[in-house]
Every structure is written in C-alpha cells, then in structure tokens.
Amino acid sequence: MENIAEKVAPADRDQTTVYEQLTSRGVSRRDFLKFCGWMSACMGLGPEGLAQVASALETKKRIPVVWMHFQECTCCSESFLRSSHPIVADILLDKISLDYTEVLLAASGHQAEACLKDTITKYKGEYLLCCEGSIPTGEDGAYCCIGGRSAADILNEVAAGAKAVIAWGNCACSGCVQAAKPNPTNAMPIHKVLAGKPIVNVQGCPPIAEVMAGVLVHLLTFDRIPQLDSLGRPKEFYSRRVHDTCYRRPNYDAGLFVESFDDENARKGYCLYKMGCRGPSTYNSCGTIRWNGGVSFPIQSGHGCIGCSESNFWDNGPFYERLAQFPGFGIEKTADNIGLGVGAVTVAGIAAHAVLTNIRKHHEIGEQPGEAASDGPPPPAVDPTKKGGA
Amino acid sequence: MHSPATLASPHEFQRIYVWELPVRFYHWLNALCIVVLTATGFVIANPPGINAASEAAFSYWFGTVRFIHFATAYVFVFNFAFRIYWGFVGNQYSNWKNFLPLKFAQFKEVMSVLRVDILQYSNKSLVSVGHNALAYLTYFVMFLVFLFQVASGFALYAKMSHSFFPQLFTWMLPIFGGDLGLRQWHHIATWFFIIFTLIHVYLVFYHDYVEGNGVLSSMAGGWKFLPEVTADGKTAGVSGKATAKPDPKNR
Numbered sequence: 001m002e003n004i005a006e007k008v009a010p011a012d013r014d015q016t017t018v019y020e021q022l023t024s025r026g027v028s029r030r031d032f033l034k035f036c037g038w039m040s041a042c043m044g045l046g047p048e049g050l051a052q053v054a055s056a057l058e059t060k061k062r063i064p065v066v067w068m069h070f071q072e073c074t075c076c077s078e079s080f081l082r083s084s085h086p087i088v089a090d091i092l093l094d095k096i097s098l099d100y101t102e103v104l105l106a107a108s109g110h111q112a113e114a115c116l117k118d119t120i121t122k123y124k125g126e127y128l129l130c131c132e133g134s135i136p137t138g139e140d141g142a143y144c145c146i147g148g149r150s151a152a153d154i155l156n157e158v159a160a161g162a163k164a165v166i167a168w169g170n171c172a173c174s175g176c177v178q179a180a181k182p183n184p185t186n187a188m189p190i191h192k193v194l195a196g197k198p199i200v201n202v203q204g205c206p207p208i209a210e211v212m213a214g215v216l217v218h219l220l221t222f223d224r225i226p227q228l229d230s231l232g233r234p235k236e237f238y239s240r241r242v243h244d245t246c247y248r249r250p251n252y253d254a255g256l257f258v259e260s261f262d263d264e265n266a267r268k269g270y271c272l273y274k275m276g277c278r279g280p281s282t283y284n285s286c287g288t289i290r291w292n293g294g295v296s297f298p299i300q301s302g303h304g305c306i307g308c309s310e311s312n313f314w315d316n317g318p319f320y321e322r323l324a325q326f327p328g329f330g331i332e333k334t335a336d337n338i339g340l341g342v343g344a345v346t347v348a349g350i351a352a353h354a355v356l357t358n359i360r361k362h363h364e365i366g367e368q369p370g371e372a373a374s375d376g377p378p379p380p381a382v383d384p385t386k387k388g389g390a
Numbered sequence: 391m392h393s394p395a396t397l398a399s400p401h402e403f404q405r406i407y408v409w410e411l412p413v414r415f416y417h418w419l420n421a422l423c424i425v426v427l428t429a430t431g432f433v434i435a436n437p438p439g440i441n442a443a444s445e446a447a448f449s450y451w452f453g454t455v456r457f458i459h460f461a462t463a464y465v466f467v468f469n470f471a472f473r474i475y476w477g478f479v480g481n482q483y484s485n486w487k488n489f490l491p492l493k494f495a496q497f498k499e500v501m502s503v504l505r506v507d508i509l510q511y512s513n514k515s516l517v518s519v520g521h522n523a524l525a526y527l528t529y530f531v532m533f534l535v536f537l538f539q540v541a542s543g544f545a546l547y548a549k550m551s552h553s554f555f556p557q558l559f560t561w562m563l564p565i566f567g568g569d570l571g572l573r574q575w576h577h578i579a580t581w582f583f584i585i586f587t588l589i590h591v592y593l594v595f596y597h598d599y600v601e602g603n604g605v606l607s608s609m610a611g612g613w614k615f616l617p618e619v620t621a622d623g624k625t626a627g628v629s630g631k632a633t634a635k636p637d638p639k640n641r
Contacts, residue, residue: 230560241549252452253446253449253450253452254445254446254447254448254452254453255437255440255449255451255452255455256446256449257437257439259439265439273437274436274437278570280549281568281569281570307570310568310569312567315567316567316568316570316571317570317574322435322436335574336577338578339581339584339585342581343584346588347588350588350592353508353592354592354596357596357600360510360513361510361513361600364513364600364601365599365600
C-alpha cells in the first residue's frame with residue numbers, strides 16, 4: 001500500500017477514529033481486520049484480543065504523539081518506517097497523528113517549534129511522548145542542543161504534560177554506544193533523567209518495527225502501559241530470551257557449535273554460542289517476530305546476537321567471545337589465562353615449600369629418638385573418649 | 391637403633407575424635423560437588439567441539455552437562471546450608487566461632503602458623519586439635535566465595551528457571567554488569583577453588599608428613615593423633631584448645 005500523503009485537515013483528524021481514517025483512505029475492512037489480528041498476535045493476546053484491538057481502533061480518537069530525537073542515529077525511526085505492514089507506518093505517521101518529529105516534519109525552524117509548543121499546550125496530559133536517543137548531561141548538556149536548548153531541558157519541558165513516555169531503542173533505554181565506557185558526554189537514558197512519568201523502554205538497536213507498533217497499539221487499545229519487566233521493557237515482547245526462541249537451540253543442547261565463521265559447522269547452521277552469541281542473555285522477540293517482515297534475524301543470517309536489547313551491551317566484552325577480557329591485564333588475557341598463571345605459581349610455591357620443609361623440618365620428620373622400628377610396638381595409645389573408630 | 395628407654399618419644403599420641411560423621415560427610419560431598427561443578431563449568435564456558443557429525447535431534451550431551459551443573463549446584467547449596475547449621479550444633483571443632491578470628495588468641499595462632507608452617511623460620515611444635523586458626527580463617531574466606539558462587543550461579547540460572555529459589559538472587563545481575571559481567575565473575579571465582587584445592591591438599595600432606603598426626607585419614611575416620619597433653623596444657627599448642635578428654639559438649 002502506498003503511503004498516502006496527509007489530506008485530512010488536522011482539525012478533522014481530532015474528531016475521527018483510526019478506522020474511519022483508514023476506510024476513507026481506501027483500506028478495506030478485511031485489511032483492517034488482518035492488521036488487528038496480526039497486531040494482537042504479536043502482543044500475545046488470545047483470539048478475543050483481535051476484537052479488543054479492532055474495537056479500540058474503531059472507536060477511540062487519535063492519540064497526539066510528539067516524537068523527540070536526542071543523542072541517537074535515527075535507526076529506530078528507520079526501523080519503524082521499514083515495517084513490513086503498511087498500516088504500521090500509516091497508523092503512526094498518518095493516523096495517530098505525529099504532531100512533531102524532527103525527522104519527518106515538513107515545517108522547520110520557528111514553525112516546527114511553534115508546532116511543538118502548540119501540541120504540548122493544547123493536548124496537555126493527553127499526548128504521548130516518544131523519545132529516541134540518550135540525554136548527555138556532561139558540560140550542562142552542551143553536547144546535544146536543539147534550537148539552542150539542551151536535550152535535558154527540552155525533554156523535561158515536553159515530558160511534563162505527557163500522558164506516558166515511550167523510550168525507543170537502546171539509546172533512550174540505557175544509553176547505547178554513547179554511554180559506553182568512558183561515556184565522554186555522560187549520556188543518560190531517559191529513565192534516569194525523567195522522574196514521575198510512566199516510561200516504557202522499547203529496547204533494541206533498533207527495536208523491531210512490529211514491536212514498536214505493538215506497543216503503540218497496546219497503549220491505544222488498553223489505555224494503560226503494558227506490563228513491564230525489571231528493566232522497564234514490555235513483557236509481551238521482551239519476556240523470552242533470544243536463546244529460548246532460537247531455531248538453532250537444538251544444536252546448543254546437542255553440543256553442536258560453530259568453531260569459526262565460515263567453517264563447516266557454520267555452513268550447517270550450528271549454534272553460535274562459541275562465537276560469542278548473546279542470545280542466552282538477551283530478551284527480545286527476534287527469534288519469533290524476526291526482522292523485515294519475518295524474513296530473517298541475525299542468528300538466521302549466521303551472525304551471533306550482540307545483545308542490543310540489553311543494558312550496556314557495548315561494554316560486555318568483544319562481541320565474538322564468550323568471556324570478556326580480564327580487567328587490568330591487557331586485551332588478550334582472559335580469566336583462564338590468569339587462572340592458569342596463578343595455578344602455575346601456586347604449584348611452584350608448593351614445590352618450593354615442600355623442599356623447604358624437608359630442609360627446615362629435617363629433625364621433626366621421620367624417626368625420633370625412642371621410637372626406632374626395631375624397638376617393637378609402642379605402648380597402646382590411650383583412647384580418651386572410648387568411641388569407636390570409623 | 392636402640393634408644394635409651396628413658397628418652398620418651400615426642401610422638402606419644404592420644405587419639406581424639408575430631409570430625410563427626412556429618413562433618414566428614416559434608417566434606418566429601420562438598421569436594422565431589424566442587425569437582426563436578428568445576429569440570430562441568432569449564433565445559434559450559436567453552437564446550438569442546440565434539441560430536442560434530444551428528445544431527446542435533448540425536449544428541450543432548452551439552453544439555454546434560456548443563457543439567458548436571460545445575461543439579462549439582464542445588465546439592466552444593468543444601469550441603470553448604472547443612473554445614474552452617476552444623477556449625478551451631480556440632481562439636482567444638484566444627485563450631486562457627488572458630489572460623490572468625492575475633493579473639494586475640496586466634497589472631498596470635500594465625501601468626502604462629504605463618505611463622506612455623508608457612509615461612510618456617512621457627513620449628514616450634516604447634517598443636518591444634520581441630521583446624522589451626524589460619525585454616526579456619528581460610529575456610530571462612532572460602533565460605534564467602536561459596537556464597538558468591540551460589541548467588542552468582544543462581545542469578546545466572548534464574549533466566550532458565552521458573553522456580554522461586556534462583557529468582558532470589560537476580561539482584562546480583564545489575565551489580566556485576568548484567569549477565570555477561572556476572573558470568574565472568576562466576577568464572578573467575580572458579581579459579582579460587584582450583585587454587586584452594588591445590589594448596590589444601592598439599593597442606594594436608596604436609597601436616598601429616600611433618601607432624602604424623604593422621605590428619606589425612608582424619609577426614610575418613612574422624613580421629614586425629616595428637617601429643618599427650620600435659621597438665622599445664624603446654625603441648626596443647628598455641629590455641630590451648632586440646633584438652634585431655636575432649637568433650638563435644640564442653641565449650
């Protein structure tokens with residue numbers, strides 16, 4: 001389906017529902033229901049979920065959305081735009097009403113800023129704030145300024161009247177690469193800068209488009225934020241490890257591992273565990289929803305998971321090794337190298353001690369005066385406790 | 391060689407029941423657990439490339455190794471918990487108070503052991519009925535590493551389990567930089583056990599070799615052989631713990 005340019009005047013959009021706008025755009029009832037069914041399946045809802053989603057999209061008014069970009073690469077927007085289902089893009093960009101986003105805004109400069117001001121005052125307490133990117137807090141936020149104001153400043157102003165905040169991607173959820181050591185700009189995720197607002201962390205670098213759409217549809221359908229895990233991620237998409245949903249998992253249990261990229265095992269599609277795959281410690285939907293319309297995901301393409309939906313994934317050692325380097329011993333030293341070294345030193349120490357013992361304790365060891373073997377058996381020892389031996 | 395009958399041997403031993411059966415049972419079960427956990431742990435960390443010609447459906451050996459690791463971890467935990475319990479109800483040599491050098495006498499004994507047995511610039515005879523104070527202190531440190539291994543191990547395991555028990559330790563993950571960071575520390579701590587075992591086994595041989603006190607077999611039968619204690623307790627060692635008639639209830 002082509003992405004049809006917005007024709008409905010903003011004033012009209014306020015009164016219409018998503019469904020009304022879709023049908024006026026020529027989307028058939030059948031396509032609409034397919035989308036609702038697909039979304040509810042993504043969210044893990046049962047068959048009745050379809051009716052809930054459809055009913056919500058048919059009856060509920062638009063949600064005004066402000067989409068902010070801070071310290072980031074816009075890959076979250078790119079991911080969303082490349083969603084396989086055309087309605088996904090439409091639902092946000094045309095229908096839910098994206099009132100402000102630096103990336104796709106037609107207006108620029110003062111007009112754009114006026115548009116933002118307009119939205120956050122007119123829809124105070126109703127609009128949804130979506131954030132891409134982390135907030136640099138070093139040097140009073142000078143590392144990321146938009147229109148002469150720091151990211152933290154803008155975020156706090158925009159978030160004040162937001163109904164809820166969605167943090168898109170690893171930057172907004174945990175700081176991603178700019179927060180990796182040594183974090184020169186002192187980049188912070190949204191949840192460390194904002195307080196007192198419900199924040200949904202939609203993790204990933206970028207998140208899967210269907211997951212992003214699913215979170216928005218969830219908010220629209222149920223009018224409340226989804227159940228979150230300990231890192232603030234919606235459980236409906238982040239409750240299972242990539243490892244547990246990986247089609248290569250049987251190879252893991254069978255001990256069939258890729259030893260190096262392009263070896264015979266790699267061609268056979270064995271498990272990438274020894275190549276540093278982070279699947280066993282990463283929660284995401286890559287194994288089930290996959291990418292680009294379910295075409296593939298990194299492991300299916302022969303590359304291990306890098307754990308991009310987990311906090312600090314850049315700092316978790318080389319992507320292609322299971323064990324990170326041992327801190328303070330140079331880059332090629334793992335815990336096992338150090339352990340073997342310490343073990344060798346220990347054995348040498350033991351050997352030296354044994355030699356020392358035979359020299360220093362020479363008189364204590366062995367036969368003592370009065371106990372020559374030829375003297376016959378010693379007097380029976382007194383058993384003070386009268387207990388039986390083992 | 392004939393020695394004058396008047397010259398009494400310094401090895402006039404009395405037999406003392408030191409390690410009760412539960413302590414010995416704990417020791418060997420613990421040793422077995424550590425061997426199994428270390429071996430399977432290294433396999434899990436870096437699985438050998440074997441069985442590379444078969445279909446995944448016909449094999450489950452890596453899953454089995456992981457199962458053994460996790461099952462043994464549970465045995466290890468409850469065995470450890472039992473030993474802590476026994477530190478409160480067992481005899482004086484297994485009592486928890488020995489493990490913490492809170493008394494000056496214990497601290498003094500640690501220094502003596504370092505002087506006599508480790509650095510060996512003194513040949514003074516030291517007699518400790520249970521462990522010596524340095525050994526007790528080492529075991530206390532070892533218990534702390536046990537706790538760390540248990541907490542980190544179950545925190546890592548929590549992702550694969552629906553049981554409540556592993557979930558009790560998930561707070562470890564953020565402290566140690568998530569799954570991979572904690573996994574690294576769990577791996578490093580394994581080396582503590584390897585180094586510990588090397589030294590531990592050597593020192594058991596050392597004490598039996600130098601002192602002839604049967605410490606090597608004491609963990610099998612529970613009995614140690616120690617010099618007769620004089621009335622003033624002089625040969626009872628620095629700790630002064632050896633009594634003529636050790637009584638498990640006498641503390």
